[in-house]
Amino acid sequence: MQGRQKLTQGGMLGGRGARALVLAFLYCFFALTLSTVAEAKTAKVLGARLGVYPDKTRFVIDLDSEVDYTYFLLPDPFRIIIDMPEIDWSAPPGKVTSGGGLISGLRYGLFKPGTFRVVLDVSKPALISKIFTLPASGGKPNRLVIDIAPTSRDTFMAASRESMAAYSARQRNDTSVTEKSEDVAVETGKTTGPRKPLIAIDAGHGGVDPGTIGVGGIYEKDITLAAARELAKVLTDSGRYRALLTRDKDVFLKLRQRTEIARKNHADLFLSLHADSISDPNHRGASVYTLSENASDKEASALASKENKADVIAGIDLSEENSLVQSILIDLAQRETMNLSSNFATDMVRELASDVKLQQRTHRFAGFAVLKAPDIPSALFEMGYLSNPTDAKLLQSPAHREKMAKAILRALDDYFKTHKF
């Protein structure tokens, strides 16, 4: 939301030079969107490099086969986003992640099935002056070469708007993006007997959005996925629940997609798993959050805005939602749901308390976007602090995650004793 509003700021083109640059940019953009490389096998990344020159920064990805690509630009912060068909980037990125020249950072991951996304953070407004692929030759592999040159903010803003419009038009024409979100969701524990409650387990972050990065470079997205899988197993093994994983792989999901998956599958409860980080390495402990109308707790709302950033980072949502209608609908349905969510959170805190170190005020309220399904009781579990060595170690331990899962199972048993499903 924030990103979209900011897109409409920005001034008009500044002068003829700027216009020529934008036209050159547009020409490249359309030319490259039209050139489709027939690609059957998944290209594998062999490595990535940065070259810093006086007039440009060159970013090169080495691949074992040819790859198709498109790109667009986003401001505030300035980013260049390159989308490719699903590729395999398991090779270590080396020093490139910390940037150099105009590039201040690199992130990448599966954005959605079929689309791999590379995000280049640029330290100031910059345009792609050249982008091209080179076939393997002379012992060198296939290469995707991206040259980035500085520009003015106005030129960047104009180029960004144009690139977003082209991206949006392409999405409308591209049937592969109408792909159902359930494609990445996995349900377990189905049986033919009486209906069992369906628990939607949402592994926070994923794909191009790593979430917080903890001590030893562990990614929140990996911890949440491991914990989600273990929780699903504990719940289905009990024979009393079905589990729905919003994602069972390292893929990016928009926050709204996560609740949509739960709603489409008629989940009875939604639990989002996360881990936090903070500058104080001694700070540790888990917390359970539910939604409130006005996030009055300062810390809780700061955390919510941090978690909600995922969509600004990479989930560029170009579908115009009517936020007023949405907020009225949410308001009507949400009061009852908020009470149920709160009941479940209380059960969770009580059961977790015997096994897990909790923060002092542990059931807190905040405006998490991911908890806004108006009709499904929802909670967000911050399992601990990846910035704390003890918490980080525990959260990497399957035994500890199982302990948390069993506490959640007891909480669910309590909750469904008094609430129908």
Ligand SMILES: [Zn+2]
């Ligand atoms: Zn998170």
